[in-house]
Amino acid sequence: MKGLVKNLSYFKKLRTNQELIKENLELKKEVFKLKSFLSSQEELIQENERLKKMLKLKNRYKEVLIPVQIIGKSPFSWQRTFLLDKGKDFRIKENDLVVDFAANLVGKIERVEDSASWVRLLTDPEFKIIVNCKGLNVLLRGALYEGAKLEYVPYDFEIRVKDPINIPVSSGRSLEIKVGEVSSVRSETSSLTKDVFVKPYLDFANLKEVFILKREEDVVSEGN
Numbered sequence: 001m002k003g004l005v006k007n008l009s010y011f012k013k014l015r016t017n018q019e020l021i022k023e024n025l026e027l028k029k030e031v032f033k034l035k036s037f038l039s040s041q042e043e044l045i046q047e048n049e050r051l052k053k054m055l056k057l058k059n060r061y062k063e064v065l066i067p068v069q070i071i072g073k074s075p076f077s078w079q080r081t082f083l084l085d086k087g088k089d090f091r092i093k094e095n096d097l098v099v100d101f102a103a104n105l106v107g108k109i110e111r112v113e114d115s116a117s118w119v120r121l122l123t124d125p126e127f128k129i130i131v132n133c134k135g136l137n138v139l140l141r142g143a144l145y146e147g148a149k150l151e152y153v154p155y156d157f158e159i160r161v162k163d164p165i166n167i168p169v170s171s172g173r174s175l176e177i178k179v180g181e182v183s184s185v186r187s188e189t190s191s192l193t194k195d196v197f198v199k200p201y202l203d204f205a206n207l208k209e210v211f212i213l214k215r216e217e218d219v220v221s222e223g224n
Contacts, residue, residue, distance in 0.1 A: 064175065066090055066212040071116075080124035080142065080204075081110065086212070087117045097167075097177065097213040104202040105129075105167065105179045106210050119210075122148050122179065122200060131179050133165050133196075134158075140165070140179065143197065147183060150196035157194075159185055165198050175213070 072083030086092055098106040098119045107121040108129065120127050120142075127142035133150065136157060143149040153159060159182060167177040180200040187194035 064214050066092065066214060067209060068117075068212055069209055070207055078125070078144070080107075080121035080127075080144070082107075082119050082121065082207070082210075084117045084119060084210070084212070085115070087113045087115045089115050090212075091214065092117050092212055099175075099177055099211050099213065100202050100207065101209070101211070102202070103175055103177055104200070105177050106202065106204075106207065109212065117212075121204060123204070129167070131165050132168050133163060133182070140198065146197050147180065147200055148198040150182075150198060151193075153194050153196050155187060155192055155194055159194075159196055161185065177213075 066086060068084040068086045070082045071085045074081040084098075092109060092112050094109055094112060096109040098109065100106055105122055107119045107124070107127060109117050110120040111118040122129070122140070122142055123144055124142040125144060127148075129140055130137055131140045131150070132138075133153075136153070138153055139151045140148050141151055150165070161182050161184065163182040165179040165181065167179060169176050178201055180198045182196055183199040184197045185194060186197075
């Protein structure tokens with residue numbers, strides 16, 4: 001009799017353990033679903049905020065900004081280019097500047113097709129542009145993992161980490177474009193110049209939508 005009771009008790013515990021395991025698995029599934037839901041909600045909120053900022057920028061400078069989607073990226077580690085979903089059909093031209101919703105520089109258009117175009121990112125070694133730092137106009141060139149580099153900065157020019165780098169307003173553009181900030185300054189007494197590296201403001205990995213800045217002559221011709 002005692003053996004029977006003992007066996008019944010064992011099977012009861014076994015069933016209870018199996019029920020607990022099943023319940024635990026169900027709870028884990030519910031937790032996973034909840035986390036997935038919260039994650040998707042957070043992504044939706046972030047996307048809405050990003051689109052609102054893009055719309056705000058476009059409404060403010062609508063005469064010179066073309067919204068575009070990033071539809072592809074270069075697979076090569078030594079090249080930094082994105083494929084965009086608009087091209088000659090929107091009067092996009094080579095060397096047009098590309099910015100994000102906060103007017104941070106993304107790069108320049110390097111190739112244009114009928115309905116698509118390629119932008120060379122500012123971190124690409126082939127990218128170069130004149131920028132401004134504390135009143136000094138200087139050449140900026142892409143430097144891959146180090147961001148970008150200011151070239152031919154005079155040795156005696158006072159420049160520090162965190163100093164902002166931008167492309168100022170010009171006669172054909174009312175938008176000041178932000179490039180990044182100085183991340184490091186390296187100099188040698190034997191050199192006439194110093195090496196200045198720049199960290200871009202934006203995160204290229206998370207870019208989805210950007211703007212192309214139209215040239216002054218394009219804006220004028222469309223207004224006629």
